[in-house]
Amino acid sequence: MQRLLVTGGAGFIGSNFVHYILEHTNFHVTVLDKLTYAGNRESLKHLDGERLTFVQGDITDAVLVAELVRATDATVHYAAESHNDNSLHDPRPFLDTNIIGTYTLIEAARRYAKRYHHISTDEVYGDLELDDPERFTENTPYNPSSPYSSTKAGSDLLVRAWVRSFGLQATISNCSNNYGPYQHVEKFIPRQITNVIDGIRPKLYGNGQNVRDWIHANDHSSAVLAILEKGSIGETYLIGADGEKNNKEVVELILTHMGLPSDAYDHVIDRAGHDLRYAIDSTKLQTELGWTAQFSNFDAGIEDTIMWYCDNESWWRPQKAETEEKYKEQGQ
Numbered sequence: 001m002q003r004l005l006v007t008g009g010a011g012f013i014g015s016n017f018v019h020y021i022l023e024h025t026n027f028h029v030t031v032l033d034k035l036t037y038a039g040n041r042e043s044l045k046h047l048d049g050e051r052l053t054f055v056q057g058d059i060t061d062a063v064l065v066a067e068l069v070r071a072t073d074a075t076v077h078y079a080a081e082s083h084n085d086n087s088l089h090d091p092r093p094f095l096d097t098n099i100i101g102t103y104t105l106i107e108a109a110r111r112y113a114k115r116y117h118h119i120s121t122d123e124v125y126g127d128l129e130l131d132d133p134e135r136f137t138e139n140t141p142y143n144p145s146s147p148y149s150s151t152k153a154g155s156d157l158l159v160r161a162w163v164r165s166f167g168l169q170a171t172i173s174n175c176s177n178n179y180g181p182y183q184h185v186e187k188f189i190p191r192q193i194t195n196v197i198d199g200i201r202p203k204l205y206g207n208g209q210n211v212r213d214w215i216h217a218n219d220h221s222s223a224v225l226a227i228l229e230k231g232s233i234g235e236t237y238l239i240g241a242d243g244e245k246n247n248k249e250v251v252e253l254i255l256t257h258m259g260l261p262s263d264a265y266d267h268v269i270d271r272a273g274h275d276l277r278y279a280i281d282s283t284k285l286q287t288e289l290g291w292t293a294q295f296s297n298f299d300a301g302i303e304d305t306i307m308w309y310c311d312n313e314s315w316w317r318p319q320k321a322e323t324e325e326k327y328k329e330q331g332q
Helices: 012-024 062-070 084-089 092-111 147-166 188-197 217-230 247-257 283-289 298-311 313-329
Strands: 003-007 028-033 052-056 074-077 115-121 170-175 177-179 203-205 211-216 236-239 244-246 266-268
Touching: 003 012, 012 028, 012 177, 012 217, 028 062, 062 092, 074 092, 074 217, 084 092, 084 147, 092 115, 092 147, 115 147, 115 217, 147 170, 170 217, 177 217, 177 298, 188 203, 188 247, 188 298, 188 313, 203 247, 211 217, 211 247, 211 298, 217 236, 217 283, 236 283, 244 247, 247 298, 298 313
Parallel strands: 003 028, 003 074, 028 052, 074 115, 115 170, 170 236, 177 211, 203 266
Antiparallel strands: 211 244
16 A cells, blocks of 8 residues: 545544654555544645645545545545534534445445545443443444444444445444544643633533543554554454543643642533443454554653643634634533
């Protein structure tokens, strides 16, 4: 593989993957991104212009998708509507992008016999009890609890069906919560960091005991590259870095690193259907493909992320006021 099509490559996780690929391989990357509010062309600024082609377009555009898939060796599908709060407010865009968009891509990959890798989330498995010793594995039954996670579950099942019915050359990965550079300020960690920068007290849903399994975006990228190059067709791989932290711990860590009292935050009304705990068992990925996480120290990773947002205000500032206004309207 020398030519990759990366959908959603101007979004948070997709842009980190593009940076990683251009730094660690000699691949040419074509990015297809609709540039909705979550996509930012500035996230790809200063990258190698000879090895990067940017196309603004919609993954539901069958003609455009067919043209791009045909011209590349493999597709890595990051593009998704992914914010739970937004899915509760208006589910329809999640159906269009996550279901119809995925269908459009896998149909093109099937038609031209191209390699396809599908990026998904651990949220398709629902949640675990806070004291449950188990973690999600590739065999955990799907039990999505929001419009977002249900549409991602549906897209996963489409890929599996196309592998079985049509011989699609596909793999799937389900990853835990990502953090790092280029993440939209509507998301939990960058929202708290940018609030502190602006002198606004961070906001914590409910009692803050909900647990997420955090992974740095660079580790997600290295895992996807390993699956793309060495993964077995038709297989699913879970990506995680043993980074379980509850939301209260994360907010307090951010405040401490930014020189404020650890209790200088406000509680807001909880999200409807808020999952309790996610936890990933990435044994299969590690043992079969030899992958290991490099950013295993969450404390250091958060400090690095804080510094990135402090140093890149021009990137996130245009998004901030509108995002906070939306949260205000929702009482959050």
